[in-house]
Amino acid sequence: MLSFLTFVPTIQASVSVSAERAILMDQTTGRVLYEKNAENPTLIASITKIMTAIIAIESGKLNEKVKISDNAILTEGSSIYLKKEDEMNLKDLVYGLMLRSGNDAAVAISEHVGGSLEGFAFLMNEKARWIGMNHSHFDNPHGLDSDTHFSSAYDMALLTKYAMNNPLYKEIFATTSYKANARDYPWLNKNKLLTHLYEYSTGGKTGFTRAAGRTLVSTAEKNGQTLIAVTINAPNDWQDHIQLLEWGGFEKFPLRKLQEPTTFPLISAVNQENIIIANITDEVFYPLADEEIQNVQKKNYMLEEPGTYQQIGKRGYYLDGKLITDTTIYQISADENQDESFWNKVGQQLKRISGMNSD
Known part of the structure; x- marks a missing residue:
């Protein structure tokens, strides 16, 4: 399970206070x-x-x-x-x-x-x-x-x-x-x-x-x-x-949207020949300064076996290499997939792109 840090590299707010x-x-x-x-x-x-x-x-x-x-x-x-x-x-x-x-x-x-x-x-x-x-x-x-x-x-x-x-x-x-x-x-x-x-x-x-x-x-x-x-x-x-x-x-640090709900193909962590259809259901927000936005990166981490409610992994968000927050990745079952033929085609392309595992 991933966790997030509260102290991350930052440009401290430029305010002056009387407090000790x-x-x-x-x-x-x-x-x-x-x-x-x-x-x-x-x-x-x-x-x-x-x-x-x-x-x-x-x-x-x-x-x-x-x-x-x-x-x-x-x-x-x-x-x-x-x-x-x-x-x-x-x-x-x-x-x-x-x-x-x-x-x-x-x-x-x-x-x-x-x-x-x-x-x-x-x-x-x-x-x-x-x-x-x-x-x-x-x-x-x-x-x-x-x-x-x-x-x-x-x-x-x-x-x-x-x-x-x-x-x-x-x-x-x-x-x-x-x-x-x-x-x-x-x-x-x-x-x-x-x-x-x-x-x-x-x-x-x-x-x-x-x-x-x-x-x-x-x-x-x-x-x-x-x-x-x-x-x-x-x-x-x-x-x-x-x-x-x-x-x-x-x-200085308004909330920025890092993630919209989305559906995307992933290579299975269990069998590299299989393509699964995954989704992220949550919006993800994080307070960032203007100069920090371009330094945020994301990375998916997959579980070897699906967890509760078809949880298959996490997507972590990093600021200057430090994990700041994460969200859950779910697998979509076949009956939930409304356009399986489309995703099958995309999946075949995905197999040919080495190392790709994000939307």
Whole structure:
């Protein structure tokens, strides 16, 4: 099975950011379009809550009532002003966590889902390991400063890429205002990109501590392309993100179509005398700069025996010799082939062309 790489040769987007650490990633393909000290671990403040939220959402406990502890209400920093002995739906707490960055909500969530702060931190680190966040360690659900609580811009982009595949997380991430059942007023999202600064914003999470500085994760969609931007210790983070998303991503690296659905003849991998009729059913897109397009090449790889659903191989797409993405090649059965005589003629010609195995 072929896999694709996220770090490939590229002409980095020519943008300047105030952030000490930053990354811009294409959400669909994982391609890194811009990076600045992106793999260096550091304090991350409240963007930690992205991990807290996705674990809570995946816990299966969203409809459960959460009893608020003294530990939760006494947590310092930003708050949704929970009260002792309050009971709030876990789902509502996740909204308070993400829109208002409530540290009290983070502790209440962690105690309910993980049994304790320590138990929840274990879940966070297991999830980070599973996602591939190799420069991260979590010891709390809110992001208050700790020498043993850190991540990197790259890891936070990976986490966001993972979380955005969850429909409820994606919905919460994009919510500008939410009224919990236990409140008589709505929570308004702190993310100014989403509320009024950037029309293509689809969500985000803010963060700040004096030690970490301003931290921000944001997502945006334009012309069918989705991007993730992360900045850490960024004095001018709103402008950084607009620059990264608009000029570093959508303008510099738009999605290019590498493949249309197509039908074509192939020499069988099992018997070189046989011609099979194959097809590719998917369109394939990849973010590329203008100067990279001509450097993309494709190559077919055939299985010795057909796989599930008549999968007979893969077509890989390469940029400067590095695999960037791939798609599946299928065999068409005889009753699906509407013009077998035509393909037989083409097949005979194909046999005479040594080494040809693509359309």
